[in-house]
Amino acid sequence: MDFDILNDFKNVEMSYVSFLSKGYIARNRNIFEKINLTPFSKFILKSCIYGTPIFKMGSSGKKLLILSGVHGNELPPQLANLKLLNQLMNMDLNNTIYFIPFASPKSTMNNERPFNNVDLNRAAHIQNSLSNRIIQCIEELGIDFVGDFHSTAYNSNPGFESVFSSKNPTPESVLIAQYISKTVGSEIIDYDMAGSLYKGAVEDTCNLRGIPAVTCEVLSPFASVGKGSFEKSLEQMKSFLEYFGF
Numbered sequence: 001m002d003f004d005i006l007n008d009f010k011n012v013e014m015s016y017v018s019f020l021s022k023g024y025i026a027r028n029r030n031i032f033e034k035i036n037l038t039p040f041s042k043f044i045l046k047s048c049i050y051g052t053p054i055f056k057m058g059s060s061g062k063k064l065l066i067l068s069g070v071h072g073n074e075l076p077p078q079l080a081n082l083k084l085l086n087q088l089m090n091m092d093l094n095n096t097i098y099f100i101p102f103a104s105p106k107s108t109m110n111n112e113r114p115f116n117n118v119d120l121n122r123a124a125h126i127q128n129s130l131s132n133r134i135i136q137c138i139e140e141l142g143i144d145f146v147g148d149f150h151s152t153a154y155n156s157n158p159g160f161e162s163v164f165s166s167k168n169p170t171p172e173s174v175l176i177a178q179y180i181s182k183t184v185g186s187e188i189i190d191y192d193m194a195g196s197l198y199k200g201a202v203e204d205t206c207n208l209r210g211i212p213a214v215t216c217e218v219l220s221p222f223a224s225v226g227k228g229s230f231e232k233s234l235e236q237m238k239s240f241l242e243y244f245g246f
Contacts, residue, residue: 001140003056009040010090011057018133019051021115023105030111030224031075038086048105052130054137055085055101058093062244063142065098066237068149070120070131070202072107073223077149077216080233095244098143104130111223121150122200135205145176146213147240148202149233151220161232162187164203164215166194172212173203179243184235186216214240 003013025045026032035041047053066084068077081101088097102108104115113119120131138146152158163186165177174190181188191197194207206213216236220226238246 001137006043009043012089013056014047015054016050017052017054017100017137018130021052021104021106021130022050023048023107023109025102025105025108027109028111031079031108034079034225034230035082036086040086040089041082044082044085044101048102052100052103052105055099056096057088057099058096061095062144063096063098064241064244065100065138065143065146066149066240067100067103067134067146067202069101069103069108070148071113071150072104072109072115073111073113074151074220075223075225076151076218076220076229077233078102078108079225079230080237081149083230083234084237093246095241095246097241098141100134103134113222121202122198124202124205125200131200131202134202135209138206138211139209143211145244146203146206146211147237148213148215149237150215150217151222151229151233152217153220153222156222158189158217160187161185161219162189162217163236164217165190166204166207167191168193170194170207170210170212173207173214176212176240176243177214180214180216180236180239183239183242184232186236216240
């Protein structure tokens with residue numbers, strides 16, 4: 001997987017996960033009106049017109065992925081990922097961090113959960129689905145740990161701020177979740193075996209392939225940004241990075 005150096009943005013490289021998922025984020029006013037339109041943010045939004053961009057910062061240490069937008073109508077973590085990219089752009093990093101702020105720009109544009117009628121968090125094990133393509137990139141890049149960031153609404157699953165993990169086959173998933181819970185306060189939901197509840201979540205598929213991963217959820221109405229939800233998602237992302245000595 002080849003990355004291009006972005007000369008206009010210090011220490012940032014970029015590639016694409018897929019060109020089949022392109023979308024105009026600006027058409028979703030619920031998220032666009034809350035974006036701080038820095039030059040880098042504008043560049044990222046423009047990149048989404050062509051597909052799902054992936055960004056890389058740093059070149060040493062562990063390889064980490066911050067993922068959001070697997071469900072296009074879960075807006076707070078997508079905003080948080082965009083903010084984190086801007087904050088880290090000019091910093092010297094002791095780990096290599098990959099970012100996918102908008103996993104499915106088309107879904108985010110339409111402010112809807114699925115991509116082409118497929119729930120991407122039930123399809124990561126299905127060959128050549130968009131979320132499976134993310135898994136392929138994770139393996140191709142040799143990413144060591146994955147944080148997948150979502151939001152959940154009242155009366156949905158899980159319906160409260162939480163962090164999911166699995167004891168097997170990757171017990172470090174639980175250790176990461178425990179750290180995030182301790183530092184941020186998110187409630188832990190752990191399973192004895194990854195994929196035991198349902199198949200196809202990005203987190204579970206990573207864990208089953210030996211790549212420790214967690215899913216973090218913040219509370220917010222679907223298709224909008226609830227009060228404090230963007231800030232809480234950003235805290236979860238930073239806590240994930242802090243576990244690795246950031």
